[in-house]
Amino acid sequence: MSLMLNLVLLVFLLVMAIAVLKTKHLFAMAMLFGLYSLLVAGLFVVLDAPDVAFTEAAVGTGISTVLMLVTLASIKDGHEAVSSTKRKIGPLIICLVMGGLLIFGTHDIAKLGEIHSPPNDQVAAYYITQGQAETGVPNLVTAVLASYRGFDTLGEVTVVLTAGIGVLLLLGQRRKIHVKKRGQTHDDQ
Amino acid sequence: MIEYILGHINYWFIIAVMMVGLYTLISRANLIKKLAGLAIFQTAVILFYVSLGKVTGGTVPIVDEAYTLYSNPLPQVLMLTAIVVGVATTALGFALVIRIKEAYNTIEEDAIFTLDQKDHE
Numbered sequence: 309m310s311l312m313l314n315l316v317l318l319v320f321l322l323v324m325a326i327a328v329l330k331t332k333h334l335f336a337m338a339m340l341f342g343l344y345s346l347l348v349a350g351l352f353v354v355l356d357a358p359d360v361a362f363t364e365a366a367v368g369t370g371i372s373t374v375l376m377l378v379t380l381a382s383i384k385d386g387h388e389a390v391s392s393t394k395r396k397i398g399p400l401i402i403c404l405v406m407g408g409l410l411i412f413g414t415h416d417i418a419k420l421g422e423i424h425s426p427p428n429d430q431v432a433a434y435y436i437t438q439g440q441a442e443t444g445v446p447n448l449v450t451a452v453l454a455s456y457r458g459f460d461t462l463g464e465v466t467v468v469l470t471a472g473i474g475v476l477l478l479l480g481q482r483r484k485i486h487v488k489k490r491g492q493t494h495d496d497q
Numbered sequence: 498m499i500e501y502i503l504g505h506i507n508y509w510f511i512i513a514v515m516m517v518g519l520y521t522l523i524s525r526a527n528l529i530k531k532l533a534g535l536a537i538f539q540t541a542v543i544l545f546y547v548s549l550g551k552v553t554g555g556t557v558p559i560v561d562e563a564y565t566l567y568s569n570p571l572p573q574v575l576m577l578t579a580i581v582v583g584v585a586t587t588a589l590g591f592a593l594v595i596r597i598k599e600a601y602n603t604i605e606e607d608a609i610f611t612l613d614q615k616d617h618e
Contacts, residue, residue, distance in 0.1 A: 310553075311503065318510035325517040325537050334529055341533050348540050355551045356558070356568035363577055364540075367584045372536060375584075379529060379591040383598040388527040388605075399523035407516040411509055419504020421553030423566075428552060432571040439570075440560045448558040448570040449577070457574060464578045471585035478592040 310354060311420070317351045332388050334380055342373035359449045507548055515541035526606040528597065532590045539583045546572045546579075 324344040331337050345368035352361035380386060418425035435452055445451040453461055518541055521534025550569030558570035594604055601609050 311507070314507055315510070318507065318514070322510060322514050322517065325514050325521075328530075328533055328537065329517055329521045329525075334527070337530065337533060341536070344537065345540065348544060351544060352547060355547050356555060357547050357550075357573045357576075358557055360543075360547055360573050360576055360580070363580050367580055368536075368540065371584055372587060375588055375591050376529065376533070379594055382595055383529075383604060385598070385604060388525070388530060395526070396524050399520055402523065403516045403520040406519070407512055410512045410515070414505055414508040414512070417505070417508065417549070419501070420507045420548060421551050421555075422504075423552050423555075425549075427549045427572065428569045432550070432569040435570055436558065436567050446560040448560065448567070449573050452570055452574040453577060460575075460578055464582055467582050468585045471589045474589045475592040478589075478596050 313354050314351065314420075317347055317354065321347050321351070334386050334388060335377075338373055338376040338380060341376065342369050345369040345372060357449075359447070508545065511541050511545045511548065515545070528594045528604040528606065529591075531606075532587060532594070535590070536583065536587055539579075543576045543579055543583075546576050 321344065324340055324347060327340045328337055328344065331340060345364060349361045349365040349369060352358070352364055422428075435448055435456065439448045439451045439456075440446055443451040443455045445455070515538055518534045518537030518539075522531050522538060523534075525531060525534065550572035552566060552568045555566045555568040556564045558567045558573070560567075597609065598604050601612055603609060603612075
């Protein structure tokens with residue numbers, strides 16, 4: 309049952325990804341991308357990861373789509389130019405070869421839902437048995453995020469801060485230039 | 498054989514989505530479309546990691562006396578971080594696109610390349 313739901317959502321996901329690839333209208337692409345993220349959030353729920361689903365629904369579907377729309381609004385260019393056919397064949401070969409190699413690589417991975425697979429047997433088993441006793445948090449994802457791997461989260465915050473500073477530097481300067489230009493054109497008139 | 502396919506088809510679909518994202522990233526000249534392709538590629542990788550931690554018959558990793566079998570919380574934690582970092586980098590990418598549009602008045606890679614070539618001559 310869970311696998312069927314999983315497969316249906318994955319087929320939708322593939323259709324959405326191809327739709328994002330094919331559509332020429334960038335606003336439509338932004339909406340399709342939001343839909344894609346929402347389907348991913350649904351898949352996370354099926355895969356027993358509600359915390360990741362929350363984050364994906366809020367950050368992937370919400371913020372990403374809004375950022376994309378804001379960018380489209382400020383560049384005032386809603387259409388994609390037709391790409392030359394020359395740059396389509398090489399990438400297609402690269403993607404097919406890489407996809408083939410990755411599928412070959414899944415040969416050794418334990419099948420979906422296997423209890424005694426390497427990712428589930430090692431440190432994760434310890435988190436599940438000892439997590440609540442050691443941290444006092446019943447939600448093990450929170451326990452690992454904030455306690456066992458707190459420094460990871462600190463690193464994440466650093467990355468977000470750096471990206472925020474980068475965006476401010478890139479766009480903060482822009483506003484000044486914009487005002488200057490307006491003033492100049494005003495003087496010209 | 499059928500058991501093998503049913504156990505792995507999930508991964509194959511995720512790899513197909515991943516490759517569609519990669520193809521969008523490489524083959525399209527439009528910078529916004531490239532970023533969308535990058536985001537699709539990234540979400541597919543995240544999905545792959547989370548699906549590695551799924552346990553059949555297991556439940557959400559929140560401890561309760563009524564359950565004994567839980568899915569693996571570790572990939573979920575790592576991917577939680579990856580999603581947020583991914584959006585931060587995408588935001589930076591969009592900011593760059595806005596600046597490129599102002600400098601070159603286009604967001605098509607081919608046109609930007611021709612303009613650069615003209616500058617060098």
